[in-house]
Amino acid sequence: MSAVAKLLPAGAPRPSAFVVRFLLMAAALLLLAPAVLSDFRLSLLAKFLCFAIIAIGIGLAWGQGGMLVLGQGLFFGLGGYCMGMHLKIVDAGAGQLPDILTYSGKYDSLPALWTPFSSAWFAIPMAILLPMAIAALLGAAVFRQRIRGAYFAILSQALAGAFVIVIVGNNALTGGTNGLTNFQSFFGLSVSDPADQKILYFVVVIVLLLVFLATRELVLGRYGRVLIAVRDDEDRVRFLGYDPTRIKLVAYVLAAGMAGLAGALFVPVVGIISPALLGIVPSIEMVIWVALGGRSVLAWAAAGAVIVNSARSSISEQFPSTWLYLQGLLFVVVILFLPHGIAGAVGHLRRLASRVPLPGGRRVAAAAAPAPSHLPPRSNEVV
């Protein structure tokens, strides 16, 4: 059923059509998936939906704002480690040192970096605010200097790489390459209990749906129009009286916050956060999900994360070593033939279907102006 909902027409000119599709999707995720999927598959889906939250942020920053954010792993990781530290401290119990900090023998008591994360009231907001703060600092410096395109992409990627080096280099404090793992509980829920995992799944779904709706409102608002204008001609926007730095900063910072939030949810769902999940390669993969789904349509960006990761896990189960080749091939195919991802292909098919034959065998669009397939979906299809 969730597949059926996904296959429904992607364009949403009328809000009612959107509401129907949104409710179908919500029902599929909230009612159907828990009913038909095994515990294992459901928790896999929860993981993919965490990725979908990152993808919505990338859809906002890259798809709508034109900023190729190649380093979202940094923000995802920050969110993950904030949550991970908190869970480790809670698992250890009052006055006890989390196992990860005992291995080096360097610490008798909680190090200063860890102490504030004892409180959930600190750890959870920090999982979102810390990525946003770092994105704000980086973005303000970079956008003001009018650095964009490949230079911005490389810079954001370098930061993700540097973050990994910092974590691995401070292994006594961070768990190094092993990361933080062996979590027992999550706010009273047992991480290993299937019933509790189900509750966690619902939390992820609801957060995802809320993030999607909020981002959609933002994109459909005037801000979203200005963001597209900045994407297409940043210099022209200045002469309309807007400061592109500020416009871009908002999208970039929100995308970072979403990645952080996704990281915070990912930790209890999957039970680990480690450098291997947030370095340069995972950061690039995040962009691939969005490219494959369709960067200019938020729902398809999110769907891309679920589709690519589902394909990855089912293919890896059968042919363990082929996935990387396939992923590379997929990316090449998308760049060459589907510049707007699955969303673009679906939009193109719909336009074809809406054409009616004319006498003489010519085919002409029946409804709206036919957009050439190389153009992205019309702006009213952004969600």
Added chain:
Amino acid sequence: MSTELLQIRSLVVAFDAFHAIDGLDLSLREHEVRFVIGPNGAGKTTLIDSITNLVRPTSGSIVFAGEELVGHSEHAIVHAGIGRTFQKPSVFDELTVLENVDIAAAFRLPFRSLLRRRRGITAEVARALDSVNLAEQRDDPAGSLSHGQKQWLEVAMVLVQRPRLLLLDEPVAGMTQRERLHTGELITQIAQEGTTVLVVEHDMDFVRRFAHKVTVMHEGRILTEGTVAEVQRNETVREVYLGRPRDARGAAEVPA
């Protein structure tokens, strides 16, 4: 002097050794319509670019309504009350015609109200669309407009911002005769409503028809200023246009 809206003093814009603007002085009075003509490479567009900080002046001063503009950012200059159009029509192809005008109109809104969706169309936006004959196309993507319509859309975008000074860079280039006429009438009307307008134009027919006061630029300086008739009688002006046979465009448009 209090009626002077724009005062440019000793402006120099140098690209390496080449001085696109070379010690230019120019004053515009409030409510004035000024046409700037001159052969190719005279620095007309550079003049507009330096007023709006698209290019940074090397030296000199540009005072608008009593405030120095040099060193201010492009968007700050727009907020100060200066709007411009571009030679190559620059609209946002993926947004609709209406959305293009709407975001232009919203530039003074506080940021948080940008976050909301547009509800309906303000009277101002509707009026701007009407004045450039684009009301019917308002829901079309701007990318589907003709060249002339895009130029008009750009005019609507700048009109809706209610600038005190409007800088138009070759507003009728590539337009049909009818479109030119309409644009000329529009400029006259804008001026009557109290906006000061500076028009850079190549089309001498258009200048003769709609200009009162004309400034002739040559090699980055002001050659002369006056009415169309005065400028046409000026020997130096004739020389500048006629004396450069290789400059086909300038030669073809001798103000005679």
